[in-house]
Amino acid sequence: MSHLDNTPSTPGKFKMEKSPYVHHRLRWHSSLAKLTFWSFMFLGLILIFFFRSPSSGPLPQDPSRRSLRTYNWGGPAWEKRVRSSARIRSRDGISVLVTGAAGFVGTHVSAALKRRGDGVLGLDNFNDYYDPSLKRARQALLERSGVFIVEGDITDSTLLRKLFEVVAFTHVMHLAAQAGVRYAMENPGSYVHSNIAGFVSLLEICKSANPQPAIVWASSSSVYGLNTKVPFSESDRTDQPASLYAATKKAGEEIAHTYNHIYGLSLTGLRFFTVYGPWGRPDMAYFFFTRDILKGKSISIFEAANHGTVARDFTYIDDIVKGCLGALDTAEKSTGSGGKKKGPAQLRVYNLGNTSPVPVSDLVSILERLLKVNAKRNIMKLPRNGDVQFTHANISLARRELGYKPKTDLQTGLKKFVRWYLSYYSDGKKASE
Numbered sequence: 030m031s032h033l034d035n036t037p038s039t040p041g042k043f044k045m046e047k048s049p050y051v052h053h054r055l056r057w058h059s060s061l062a063k064l065t066f067w068s069f070m071f072l073g074l075i076l077i078f079f080f081r082s083p084s085s086g087p088l089p090q091d092p093s094r095r096s097l098r099t100y101n102w103g104g105p106a107w108e109k110r111v112r113s114s115a116r117i118r119s120r121d122g123i124s125v126l127v128t129g130a131a132g133f134v135g136t137h138v139s140a141a142l143k144r145r146g147d148g149v150l151g152l153d154n155f156n157d158y159y160d161p162s163l164k165r166a167r168q169a170l171l172e173r174s175g176v177f178i179v180e181g182d183i184t185d186s187t188l189l190r191k192l193f194e195v196v197a198f199t200h201v202m203h204l205a206a207q208a209g210v211r212y213a214m215e216n217p218g219s220y221v222h223s224n225i226a227g228f229v230s231l232l233e234i235c236k237s238a239n240p241q242p243a244i245v246w247a248s249s250s251s252v253y254g255l256n257t258k259v260p261f262s263e264s265d266r267t268d269q270p271a272s273l274y275a276a277t278k279k280a281g282e283e284i285a286h287t288y289n290h291i292y293g294l295s296l297t298g299l300r301f302f303t304v305y306g307p308w309g310r311p312d313m314a315y316f317f318f319t320r321d322i323l324k325g326k327s328i329s330i331f332e333a334a335n336h337g338t339v340a341r342d343f344t345y346i347d348d349i350v351k352g353c354l355g356a357l358d359t360a361e362k363s364t365g366s367g368g369k370k371k372g373p374a375q376l377r378v379y380n381l382g383n384t385s386p387v388p389v390s391d392l393v394s395i396l397e398r399l400l401k402v403n404a405k406r407n408i409m410k411l412p413r414n415g416d417v418q419f420t421h422a423n424i425s426l427a428r429r430e431l432g433y434k435p436k437t438d439l440q441t442g443l444k445k446f447v448r449w450y451l452s453y454y455s456d457g458k459k460a461s462e
C-alpha cells in the first residue's frame with residue numbers, strides 16, 4: 030500500500046473538478062456549459078496568478094516540503110513485523126510506540142526499552158533536516174536489537190490508526206519533532222507541521238484508542254525563553270519564547286493540557302536541556318564543532334553583550350534515557366475511553382537537565398584536548414535569533430518523582446561522544462559534510 034502522508038483522509042479531494050456531473054451538463058446544456066467553462070477558466074487564471082504572486086503567502090517555502098513523500102506500509106508481512114517488535118517479553122513490561130525512533134533520543138530510548146524486555150515499535154519519517162544516512166545507521170542498530178521502525182509521518186492519521194489497530198500500546202513516547210532554533214527562520218512551516226499538527230494528530234488517535242495509552246513527550250528547555258531566574262524551575266514563567274521552535278514546544282504543553290482536560294489522557298512533558306552523546310544530532314554545536322575542528326575550519330563561539338558567557342546545561346544521553354524511562358514507569362493510566370473522559374488524569378512536566386551549566390568556550394577546550402587539535406576560535410556576538418544566553422535546570426522535581434539523577438559530567442560524556450564520532454566517520458564511507 031502506498032500513502033501520501035499529508036492527504037490521508039481525503040483521497041477524493043483532487044478528483045472533484047472531474048466529477049461526472051460536470052461532463053453530463055456539458056453535453057446537455059452546451060451554452061450554459063460554455064458559460065460555466067469560461068467562468069472556471071477565469072477563476073482558474075485568478076487563482077494561478079494569486080498563488081504565483083510572491084506576496085501570496087507568509088511562508089517562503091512549502092511547509093510540508095519534507096513530508097511530501099510516499100511511504101510503503103501495510104500487508105500481512107508488515108503487520109507481523111509490527112506485532113513482533115511491539116511484543117512484551119518481560120513480566121510487567123509495557124508496549125511503547127516511539128515516534129522519532131530514528132532520531133538521537135528516540136534511538137537510545139528504544140534500545141533501552143527493548144533491552145529490559147518491553148515491546149517497542151518505532152515510527153519515523155526519515156526526513157532530511159540532517160543527513161538521513163545517520164538515521165539509517167541508527168535504524169540498522171535498532172533492527173539488530175529487534176526494534177522495527179515503521180516509515181511514516183505522525184500527521185498520517187490512517188497509518189496511526191492502523192498501528193493502534195494492530196497493537197494495543199500501553200504507552201507512547203513521542204519524540205518526533207522539528208528541532209533546531211535557527212532553522213525556524215528558514216522553514217517555519219516545518220515546525221508547525223511536526224510540533225503542532227503532528228502532535229495534535231497523534232493525540233487525536235490516542236484519545237480515540239481503546240485503551241488510551243499514557244503519553245510521555247519531549248518538550249524543551251527552550252520554553253524558558255527570556256526567563257532570567259536561575260535555576261529554571263517548572264513553575265517559572267514560560268510565556269516569553271525566544272524562537273519559533275520554543276513557541277511550538279510551549280504550544281505543545283498547552284495542547285497537552287487540553288487533551289488531558291477534555292479526554293482524560295495521561296500526559297507527561299519532559300523539558301530536555303541540550304542533550305548530547307554518541308549518535309547525536311549533527312546540527313548541534315558540540316557535533317559540528319568536532320567536525321570543524323578536525324577539518325581545521327574555524328568555529329564560531331558566541332558571547333553575550335559585555336563579553337558575557339554563553340553557557341549550556343549539557344545533559345548526557347544516558348541520563349536523559351533514564352529520565353524518559355522513569356517518566357514512562359511512573360505514568361498513570363489514561364482515564365478515558367472511546368474518546369470520552371471518565372475522570373481526572375495525570376498531567377506532568379519535568380526538567381531533565383544536568384544542573385551544571387558549562388560555558389561554550391569550555392566545551393571547545395574539552396574537545397581540543399580530546400581531539401588533540403587546536404580549534405580556530407572565532408568569537409562572535411550572540412545573534413538575537415533564538416538562542417538564549419544560558420540554560421540551567423532545577424531538577425529537584427524530576428529527582429523526587431522520577432528518581433532522576435544525572436551522573437555524567439561534560440568531560441566524561443564528550444569523551445564517549447568523540448570515541449563514537451571517530452569510529453563512525455573513520456571508515457571513509459560516511460561523509461560528514
Ligand SMILES: *[C@@H]1O[C@H](CO)[C@@H](O)[C@H](O)[C@H]1NC(C)=O
Nearest residue numbers: 259260262263423424425426
Ligand atoms: C527547585 O524546584 C522546586 C520545585 O520542584 C522548588 O521547591 C525549589 O525552590 C527550586 N529551587 C530553586 C533553587 O529554585
